[in-house]
Amino acid sequence: MWLFLVTEVMLFGGLFVAYIIFRNLYPEMYHEAHHHLNKVMGAINTIVLIFSSWTMATAVGMAQRNEPKKSFRYMAVTIVCACVFLVIKFFEYEHKFHEGLLPGGYFDAAKNGLTHPKADLFFSLYFMMTGLHGLHVLVGMSLIVWVMWRTKRGDFNSHYYTPVEMSGLYWHLVDLIWIYLFPLLYLIG
């Protein structure tokens, strides 16, 4: 799984490279554009995701300690958090659509008043990065649901809980990516 996480780092890394390059080319544009992102929603999402990482780590801990029922419950909380994250994201996206803050060719400056000619780039990156991240949230959720099902079936004990741990690692990576996405997109301009 660690090897697979390496590939995920490289995959997202490409997007971060693009972000860094364009940021260095157009710093004022980033500054102007990022104000159109809702910091509060972003911060709440950050806290939700960190909390879900905590519950997932605890779920793994419970599996290690031969407590499948508790493990199951902590994983369930993790899933709830993930859903909350996605719902908030949905509202953010909806808001963007209304403001015409869309990628590239669909960017509508008339609706949002951003005058920089390259402003659409910021939102292209925003949607690509958060979109790919959201996709990974969904994948992570499916993994956790699968592991929850296996837990209920009694597949795991303190000698064998590898799938729980592996899904946990994947989930933590999803959190890790968000830990960088949040300041880069929402906070710094």
Added chain:
Amino acid sequence: MEKSGKPESHGSHDSPHHITPLNVYGRVFGSLICLTIITVATSYCDFGSLNILIAMAIATIKALLVILFFMGLKYEGQENNVTFFCSFVFLAIFVGLTSSDLLYRSTPEPVKPDASELTMSGPPADVQKLVKPTPELVAKGKALFTQNCVTCHGGEGKGDGPAAAALTPKPRNFTATEGWKFGRTVSGIFKTVTNGSPGTPMPPFAGLSAEDRFAVAHYVRTFMSSAPEDTGADVAALTKEVGTPPKPHLSVERAMEKVAEEWAAGHPAGK
């Protein structure tokens, strides 16, 4: 996607994997929340270029907490540590070398345009004099013709030059009497040479001075058996036209400079 059965940390035997105490998780969670609050708070203050450094430093601390404790890398063997952190090394290479291109493209010095640059070379021509053929003009015209026109119009002006095979419509046969768009007078040929013939492969030769173009026109007329003459009205009109400066026209070098200058204006941080 197969995720089960990845014996990363404990080979083929079930060695006891380090069990992190739950209060460690709790404390890590607490720290992460504090750090999040700090990073959001600092984003409301303006520390200039420090903001990004602070944000990235905090993000990295949070990331390390997640990696070392939630993901348990602190308790993993060297293999997994090296593997995971290796990926960031290569990412850094990717960023670094790509930046060496994208951020270090050179921008040429912006050049202020000069009104006089936008006009043609040379003062307005003396049309009354040039409209009459002289041996010097015809000789000059022949030299220019050989250089610029023979490829299409042929050495004998019959419109049968080497390039003519590929052209549609075919280049003008100067010995023919029919089919001339602008007429066979000096002014007519002068106009054709100056403006080209739109819709045909004949290009404008406005880069040649007016005198040169008159010279060519006179030479072309030597291919004709009975060349018509300009009327007084034709000459008057031509004088008016040629006497005034032509429409602004840029040389290729100047055009390239202007493109570079416009690009630079749109990419202020290109250095």
Added chain:
Amino acid sequence: MASTTHDDQEYVDYIHESKGIWSWMTTLDHKRIGIMYLVTTMIFFTVAGFLAVALRLEHWTPQQTIMGADTYNKVFTLHGAIMVFLFIIPSIPGSLANFLLPLMIGAKDVAFPRLNLFSYYLYVIGAVMACWAILFGQGVDTGWTFYTPYSIKTGSSVVTVVFAVFIAGFSSILTGLNFIATIHKLRAPGMTFHRMPLFVWATYATSILQVLATPVIGITMVLLAMERILKIGIFDAKLGGDPILFQHFFWFYSHPAVYIMILPGMGIISELIPVFSRKPIFGYRAIAYSSLAIAAISFLVWGHHMFVSGQSDLSNFIFSLLTVLVAVPTAIKIFNWTSTLYKGSIRLTTPMLYALGFVFLFSIGGLTGLFLAALSVDVHLTETYFIVAHFHYVMMGGTVMAMLGGFHYWWPKMFGRMVPEGPSRIGWFFVFTGFNVVFLPQFWLGSHGMPRRYYNLR
């Protein structure tokens, strides 16, 4: 061979241990998966080979011979894309490494056998998608490099093919992942790293490249698809992006990719030469570490594909300098192989002929690569047939020779039959001679200015 101790069961080999196509399609045996890769990759080699023949036929006359300009563009694109993504990259890792790696380190199978099968199916799905685009879509006419801005604007089936590449890329990633885990975790007791056969070292280096580099082509393909579908603008100058950024993204993978192509081949040569010189390999550690060094340095040099793209002068300088470094570990290998031959008892069997052919042809290809690493030379030779000759010498004169040598050498192991020596030597002769006849003149053609990817030259 030997029967088991507690009953009279006769040994049945992996080919005959179960019958029927379903048993093959659901196998978890690395040997069967290796054979399936072998068959599939050779099919695509043949397909792309026919496309190449078509290209050569078109150049029989300076005017149109058998195809129009548009078709020509599609044919050379597909020749490249199929050869790179559906043949060379999966070929040796998928077939020979899959088959031999566990055997060479004393493991029962790879670390994740189901993942192995899944990798094979991902490859097949990617291949089918690509074929779909060719047969029922518009094909692709951008060149296998998919350079923007043309790849954004063209009406051909770019999105289908880039998704096919994305999926096939995952096959490569998961294979690499599998092999690293296998080498780290499943070596038999006593099989230390420094006792592993050099083919295993080569596979290890290749797998690291696959895991680190391939995700970047993944995201690049996604970004290109998004650029076409959603017009995100990241590569489109009109929307604020930079077309050269695409080239950076593309070559960050595709340069390590060419080392994914050659390293396993070098591993095979490291196995063949000692055997047929009856001598231990000269400089085991040097060869082992140079494989890793090639892998590491390969990440630093991608910009040498972009010397005339318009990237900054600083980049050009850096990449030219770094590129010459990669010649060092490569040269170490060549010297070591040659030193192994010295005072050896050489038998010119077919595998040895291929191995010696490799050393000769790869040296030519590699040296011409060094010419091209020099910025000032590359500026003149780029996009000419010199480049075409260079990469065919390393990829075909290199990898394909090594692969054929490997197939001949390990054929008895894989299929229980000896390869008839006479006919296979004749085969070698045709491969070697034919290859040189086609590609050697291209060095001259290129240095005299013949451009590549041109439909005809009048």
